Structures are given as C-alpha cells and as structure tokens.
Amino acid sequence: MPEQEPLLDIQQLDARYGAIQALRGVSLRVERGEIVTLIGANGAGKSTLLMSIFGDPRPSAGHIRYLGRDITGLPTHAIAKLGIAQAPEGRRIFPAMRVEENLLMGATPLGMQHIDTDLIKVFELFPRLKERRDQRAGTLSGGEQQMLAIGRALMSRPQLLLLDEPSLGLAPLVTQRIFAILGEIRATGTTIFLVEQNARQALKLAQRGYVLVNGAIRLSGSGEELLANPEVRQAYLGIRA
Amino acid sequence: MSLTPTPLTSAAGPTAVLRQAVLEAAASFVLALLLLGPIVGLVLDGYQIKNELQRPLLIAALVALGRFLFTLALHTPSGRFWLERFSAHRGKTAILVQSDSDRQHHGWLLLLFIAGLALPFLANKYALTVLIQAMIYVLLGLGLNIVVGLAGLLDLGYVAFYAVGAYGLALGAQYLDIGFWTALPLAALLAALFGALLGFPVLRMHGDYLAIVTLGFGEIIRLVLNNWLSLTGGPNGIAAPAPQLFGLEFSRSAREGGLPFHEYFQLAYNPLHRFIFIYLVLFLVVCLMALVVNRLRNMPVGRAWEALREDEIACRALGINHVLVKLSAFMMGAMVGGIAGVFFATYQGFINPASFNFFESALILAIVVLGGLGSTSGVILAALVLTILPEVLRAFADYRVFAFGVLMVLMMIWRPRGLIQPRRRAFDVEGL
DSSP: OGGGSSEEOOOEEEETTTTTEEEEEEEEOOOTTTHHHHHHOOTTSSHHHHHHHTTSSSOOOEEEEETTTTOTOOOOHHHHHTEEEETTTTOOTTTTHHHHHHHHHTTTOOOOOHHHHHHHHHHHHHHHHHHHTTTEEEEEEEHHHHHHHHHHHHHHHHHHHEEOOTTTOOOHHHHHHHHHHHHHHHHHEEEEEEEOOOHHHHHHSEEEEEEEEEEEEEEEHHHHHHHOOOOHHHHHSSSOO | SSSSSOOOOOOOOHHHHHHHHHHHHHHHHHHHHHHIIIIIIIEEEEEEEEEEEEHHHHHHHHHHHHHHHHHHHHSSSSHHHHHHOOOOOTTTTOOOOEEEEGGGGHHHHHHHHHHHHHHHOOOOOHHHHHHHHHHHHHHHHHHHIIIISSHHHHHTTTTHHHHHHHHHHIIIIIOOOOOHHHHHHHHHHHHHHHHEEEHTTTTOOOOOHHHHHHHHHHHHHHHHOOOOOOOHHHHEEEEEOOOOTEEEEOSOOOOOTTEEHHHHHTTOOOTHHHHHHHHHHHHHHHHHHHHHHHHHTTHHHHHHHHHHHHHHHHHHTTTOOHHHHHHHHHHHHHHHHHHHHHHHHHHHHHEOOOGGGGHHHHHHHHHHHHHHHOOOOHHHHHHHHHHHHHHGGGGGGGGGHHHHHHHHHHHHHOOOSSOOOOOEEOOOOOOO
C-alpha cells in the first residue's frame, strides 16, 4: 500500500560523535505534503538528526526510510539524488559566486536540463533574488541569503525539503516572510521538515511537531497541541505555567 | 600613513589639495629620515663610524618631493582616473559580470594569437628561450590556477607534477625509446595519476594542513629523483630528446637514418629551428589550455570546483560528490603541470632534480596569486610579467628579490584580488 507509506520514516535512530551519543532512539515520521517541525534547545541534537538523514554522521543504529527505501548509510551525494534537499544551518551560500550561480549549484543532482524553468520558478517565489541575480551572494542581506539557500535547495526539485533553522539570525519580520514562503512551497506539493529554535512560529506553521530533548524525542503532536502543552509553553515559549 | 591619499571631495579647492600634498610630503620626509638615517647616515670607516647625515637628508628630501608630486598628480583628472582604476574598493561589492557586449574582445584575441605565432620568427635565440620559458610558466600557472584558484586547494608542491612530466619524457626516451609526441600524452596521464595519488590522502584536509602535505609531496618527488641513482641518474641528471616534426629531426646531422629538418626542406642549418618549433607547439598548447580552462569554468565541473572553494559543507549538502570534484581538480591541474614538464625537458635537452625545488612551486603560486586567483587572463599576464621582467631587468639582477617584494606590497595595497579580477559570465535564461 504505497499510499500509506510515509515519505520519511525514522526508526530508533542512534548517532554519535566519538564517545558522545547525540541521538538516542529517535523515531519520527513525515507524511507527504506536511510541514513537520522539530524543536529543541541548543545542543539537543536537532542538526545532528537532520545531518544524519543526509548520511553525515552515519547513524550508529536504527533505520531511515525514504519512500519505503532504506537510505541509512548511503553516501550524502547519493541521498541528494533521491529527491531530498536541504538548506543547511547558517545558510552556507557560496559568497563569491553570483546569486544565479548559487542556484545552478543547487541543480547538481538533476543535471542541467530543467535549469531555465526551475530558475524562473525560484525567481517567482523570491522576486528579490531575481533583482539580485548578478550580484555576489556574499553581499546579500541575511534574509536574502536565507532565501537563496532555500531557493538553491528547491533547484533540485525535491520532494522533501530539510530546513535547518531558517530563522537563524534574522529579524522577526524577515522570519515571518520566510515562514510565509514556506507555506507557499508546501502548497506546491513539497514536503518540509523544519528544524527550528523559534518554536512559536514553527509550531504555528507546522501541521505536526516533535520536541527533542538531549537527543531523544520528548513530545510529539499537532502544532496546536504542542503550542498548548504546558511543558512546551514553559520551556520553549517562555510562558510560565 | 596610507599610500593612497584620503580622497578629497571633488568640491575641495586647490588650497586643500596643496595643503594635503605638503602634509603628506612632510610626513614622508620624517619617515624616510627615520628609516634611512641609521642605514645611510652612519658609515663604518675602519673602526670608526662616520656621520654622513647629509646623505639621508638628501634622500629624504627626494622622497618628500616625490610624494608631493605624486599627491598632486593624483588629484589631476587623469590621476583620479588611475586612482579609481587601481582602487581596491572598486568592485568589492559588485562583481564583474561578463555579458554579451563584453565578448567583443574576440578580434583582439585573434590579433594576439597571430602575434604570438609570428613572434618567434622575429626573435633571436636569447629572446626565443625567454619566450619559451615564459610560455612554460603560463602553462604551469594555468594548471595550478585550477587547483588553487578555482578549487581553493592550496598546493605548495605543484612542482612535483612538473617534474613527473619532465622525467616522464626523459626516462621514457631512455628506457622505452619513446619520442616527444608519444611522451606528451603519456606524461600528462602519468602526472594526472600522480595528482590522484596526492589527492586521495588529502581529501579530508584543508588550508594549512593541505599545504604542508602537498609541500611534502613535492619534496618527496624531488628527493626520490635525486636519490634513485640507478633509474634517474640522480643529481647528474638525464638527457631529454628534442621534438621531431613527423620524424624530421632538428639537429645538424640526423642519427641512424633519420632526416634532419633543414635537409628535407633544403634550408641552411639553423639551430633556432628547434626552438621555434618548440615555441610554436608550446604556444598552441597554451592557447588550447587557456581555452579549455575557460570553458571548464562555465561548465558544471568548473562551477563545482569554485563551490568547493567557497564552502565544502554546503557542496555536500547539495549532493555534490566532493571526492570526485577534488580529485578532478588535482588531476586536471597535475596533467597541465605534466605537459609543462615535457616541454621544459625537451627545451632544456637535459634535466636534473635541482630544477624542481620548492622555489619553483613558490614562483608558480606567486604567478597564480599575482594574476588573481581564478582569473585565466590574469594568470597569463602574471606569468609573462614574472618571467620576462627579470630578464629585461637583468642589469638590476641584484635587486630582483627586492623588486619582487615591492611588487607584492603594492599589489596588496592596490589589487588584493590580483592583477585581473576574475569575471563571471552571465547566463542567458529563456523567459527571464
């Protein structure tokens, strides 16, 4: 029954950096067309989880299934070819290259055949990037760089888009705009797995969420449920219960 | 005190300019006096130190005058123009994008190409050898530019591949009886193989660590060549064959049944023929390489090299196979170095390991940095400057290293990104 198969299915995932265990038996699912968010404090293992979906660090135990296929332990570039793309933490655009070249780099897993149509799509989503297409990416503002990182990831026509803290270092207004665009991206049929520290905004946007504490999933539920949960309210939203 | 004067607003009157010029001249005078006073002013005569203060005073006055005139000159319209052109601030935010209208240089390039082909027929032997050396360094610069300029992998042992190419020809001729034309592709392949050999262990290294390992690699190759007496002849060196033109030799009399070039064409024997021939082949190879590198830059491979230089983690996140990208950069660079080595060997006719020391690597690196990391035309220009200028200025040979230092300092002030900033080509996207 392929219809019921989740897009991404992680089971009992362990990951470690040397002696330090970063993830302990993490299990989560991402269904097609959802925005799923993972929230947690600094060092909870959010980025590690995202990176190990991409094969680096390699999980020490557990399984990651994408479209029913076990992708645990595949090399990073092979995973990217399967239709998973990510906008890494801290944006990591190529500063000396032009905006357009940055976008072209995102198309690497696909090859060059859809470049024209995909560039137009990304420029429709982010008109700001179109204005700056010939500019050096390093000269963009933080928000524009984040748009570029997301646009770059979209160039590979991903089914699943992994975002690592797109709100990092951005002004609240800019964050709101980026989150609004994430809603638009979801509407085009791309599933989004969003790792965030900005719990309030992320949970408002997402259909479902997970809370990661010390490398293990503590809570899960729909966005509203988590927003109403007293533990979440106290720990991540700064509201005393 | 900075060398470039504080820019005055265009509204500033001549008095303001004059005042600035006087102030800057005075400052240079004091600075020159402080610097030169002890060096030039105190002369050791026998066991006594004589006080010759008038000398530093004179020099300092000259420096001050020069500074005064320099400042004034910079405020004339043409001076402003040059200041503008050399200003490091220019193009810091915007980047140079090559659009269609910029591509009208083809006519000039063709002219340069023809001039390059015609040049050896006008040159004497000395000029010809200088030209060949310059072309070899252009080739080396183009090769290292791939590794350092595009892929951002600091390689301090590039000379190793140069040596592999040169010894590929010499040893191949001695043991396998292959000629120049067979050795050219084979040595290129061999050097590329060595590039991969170096590339594998350094895949995980960056920056300083990579530099040290590549430096070691370069020394290993040289030391092996130096000490493997039975194979390479060690420091005594080894002879390398001259090239042939479809079996015609460029010697006065052919060995064992060959036919000399001049007899076949019924020309008088001229030892220059050999150098002209080497130059022409080399020139064509250099042009081909410049073309190839330029095209690669705008292909996915070339862009991946540059992306790798910018951010390796981002590259991996985008599904770029960084192993392949790094290895291809090392191999491509090494291959070009190997080809340069073959030409070096055939031009010298004799090679020994002393030609492949670290200073060669440093010089090639200087060419790449001076030219502008990643800029093809810049690297070509820098290679020509750094090989031809020392020859032209032979009379001042003692000051060569000094001039080199001054050049580097000036570059850092005015053109920190190199002589010619790399251009990035615009794309034509349908519907945009």
